[in-house]
Amino acid sequence: MIEEQEIIEIKKEELVEKVTALEAKGYRLVQIHCTTLDTLIVDYTFEEYDTMKFLNYRIEIPRKDPQLPSITSIYFAAFTYENELHDLFGIKIDGNLLDFGGTFYRIEVKQPFNPEQTDQEK
Amino acid sequence: MGKRTVIPFGPHHPVLPEPIHLDLVLEDEKVVEAIPNIGFIHRGLELLCERKTFDQMVLVAERICGICSLVHGVGYAQGVEEVMKLEIPSRAKFLRAFWSELSKVHSHLLWLGLAADAIGYESLFMHCWRVRELVLDIFEETTGGRIVFDATKVGGCRRDIDNNTMKRLMKQLDVVEEEFKKISDVFIEDYTVMHRWVDVGVLTTEQAKSLGACGPVLRASGVAKDMRMLKYGAYGQLDFEPITHNGCDCYARGVVRVNEIYQAFDIMRQCASKMPDGEVEVKVKGFPTGEFFSRVEQPRGEVVYYVKGNGTKHLDRFRVRTPTFANVPPLVQMLAGCDLADVPAIVLCIDPCISCTER
Helix, strand or coil: CCCCEEEEECCHHHHHHHHHHHHHCCEEEEEEEEEECCCEEEEEEEEECCCCCEEEEEEEECCCCCEEECCCCCCCCHHHHHHHHHHHHCCEEECCCCCCCCCCCCCCCCCCCCHHHHHHHC | CCCEEEEEECCCCCCCCCCCEEEEEEECCEEEEEEEECCCCCCCHHHHHHCCCCCCHHHHHHCCCCCCHHHHHHHHHHHHHHHHCCCCCHHHHHHHHHHHHHHHHHHHHHHHHHHHHHCCCHHHHHHHHHHHHHHHHHHHHHHCCCCCCCCEECCEECCCCCHHHHHHHHHHHHHHHHHHHHHHHHHHHCHHHHHHHCCCCCCCHHHHHHCCCCCHHHHCCCCCCCHHHHCCHHHHHCCCCCCCCCCCCHHHHHHHHHHHHHHHHHHHHHHHHHCCCCCCECCCCCCCEEEEEEEEEECCEEEEEEEEEECCCCEEEEEEECHHHHHHHHHHHHHCCCEHHHHHHHHHHCCCCHHHHHC
16 A cells, blocks of 8 residues: 555535635645546545645535535635536536636536436536 | 736647647736636546446556656556555566656656747757657657557556666666756756746745645745655655755746756666566456555656546546646746746746646
């Protein structure tokens, strides 16, 4: 094992509070991504700057009308990931400070990684 | 306050090898805000894991980018190997490290050439790429490819480099290093280069940290962060320290890359001297079950591979976060307040790779 990878499941209502606490401890945002299973699994990955300790918060949300709060007020760099979550998975992000309104990715198929959502929109 | 004007920059521009669009909001000649826009070449490679098997996906990963192809393969294969708890042979780890460092030389020489061209040094551009051709010759001899290498596989490497060939390659690398020495000082000492780069595109240490910069962009802001310090693969047996610079500007990013090329030569020599004999691959049995975030250092910075297996030959998820994607928010910060004439140099200084970014 190259490194221990701690994955903690949280509720979306806890996200902003937990991420704020991590930012105060000096963690950096590594990435955000989503996995489509029966539900949408959204991973927020962080790393403690000096020790390189890995920490991942995981939130499970339904594929129908998925919504998440933005963390761009804590980590502005999250705007790219949050626009990606919207454009590829159809997740509505509340409060993204740099919201491209669905034009971050110029793709022909809307929300290709969450076809159920696409079908509903049709 | 001057009149505000919005100037579109890209997606097609002489300094952009690949398409990215920026809306530059100007007051007179000063950029007050830059709004990035990507998505012109989104290929949906991540979705291919639904059709390709987990071992075939190495080939997809290596095709994400034509410059850091090899490290994409290493990052992906390492992720699957962690999920499957595969211990690959030590020789394969050293081969991967050798090729990864060779990729760094290749990538940085490419960037130095483009950067030289962007500030009017056309012959320097040609010299950088002339030296880079020597590096590509080594790639071609050892992997069979000059752009996409296909040298990595889940469980090890597809090819080996025999010891006699490695000794000869070390002599070739001496020649490459000597050729590079003839041009590298221009990037460090030349008056005009310094005039174009010093105090241009400033990203302070705090900004670099808070905006999630990575790779040479982060290290040129004085932060000694390098994913190789995780000691993955053979890096735990190699001596090196992250190259940093406190300049926080375009010049510092150039100097970091120049010094990283010299460091890569040193690491490749260490790889050759420490490489053990033995096999270069292990047999892979079964299918991946579980998940892993594989973090490796590319020439442009940290790349994150997430792989999630479900016990079948197809992965549930294959996700790539590339260094350029992480360096877009820092780029927006660097552009705010700069002169319009400096925009090309600043955009180039993050070494943008849009094919990687959009996958």
